Amino acid sequence: xxxxxxxxxxxxxxxxxxxxxxxxxxxxxxxxxxxxxxxxxxxxxxxxxxxxxxxxxxxxxxxxxxxxxxxxxxxxxxxxxxxxxxxxxxxxxxxxxxxxxxxxxxxxxxxxxxxxxxxxxxxxxxxxxxxxxxxxxxxxxxxxxxxxxxxxxxxxxxxxxxxxxxxxxxxxxxxxxxxxxxx
Numbered sequence: 001x002x003x004x005x006x007x008x009x010x011x012x013x014x015x016x017x018x019x020x021x022x023x024x025x026x027x028x029x030x031x032x033x034x035x036x037x038x039x040x041x042x043x044x045x046x047x048x049x050x051x052x053x054x055x056x057x058x059x060x061x062x063x064x065x066x067x068x069x070x071x072x073x074x075x076x077x078x079x080x081x082x083x084x085x086x087x088x089x090x091x092x093x094x095x096x097x098x099x100x101x102x103x104x105x106x107x108x109x110x111x112x113x114x115x116x117x118x119x120x121x122x123x124x125x126x127x128x129x130x131x132x133x134x135x136x137x138x139x140x141x142x143x144x145x146x147x148x149x150x151x152x153x154x155x156x157x158x159x160x161x162x163x164x165x166x167x168x169x170x171x172x173x174x175x176x177x178x179x180x181x182x183x
Contacts, residue, residue: 003072003088003130008121010076014083014109016118019063019073023082024056027075030082030106031055037107041143044169062087069093072125076105076118083109086118088126088135097133099126103149110145119153127181134181138164138174147175155179 008016019027031038032050048054065071070091076084084105091099101122105115126132137155139146147157155177164174 026082027055028052101137115149
């Protein structure tokens, strides 16, 4: 099964859509352009990650996971450029009906509410199109901007997970958030 996702128009002519193989060059350029901006919030990346070949391989991996109904990799497109990414991952069906949410924005697109609008569109799809019950997200303790995005999208803080993810080369505590989509 493949999770269908209709393109969503965002402010400023941007579009939230499914990641494609032909995005590889634009993704590599976006990640290279935002390397310093994203470094404090991301895992340590190998050099290949910042290349077109690395992004093509990663895109193929993510699209294969989409085909297994366990992920939905999206990009925020600004014409032929990539302004950010958003995804559902670790999608679990059965009694759980839950997924993790992740996102990032190009440094030139931050501070304008774009992440909140895109996240709200993804929440609507998770609830209405995929029948998910719950979404979860995690942020570093100091990532107040991301915590604000989650709060504006109706997520609630549910706790702190010690040494949750290895970010910027070390295991770091994260604030956990969830949003219940169905009663």
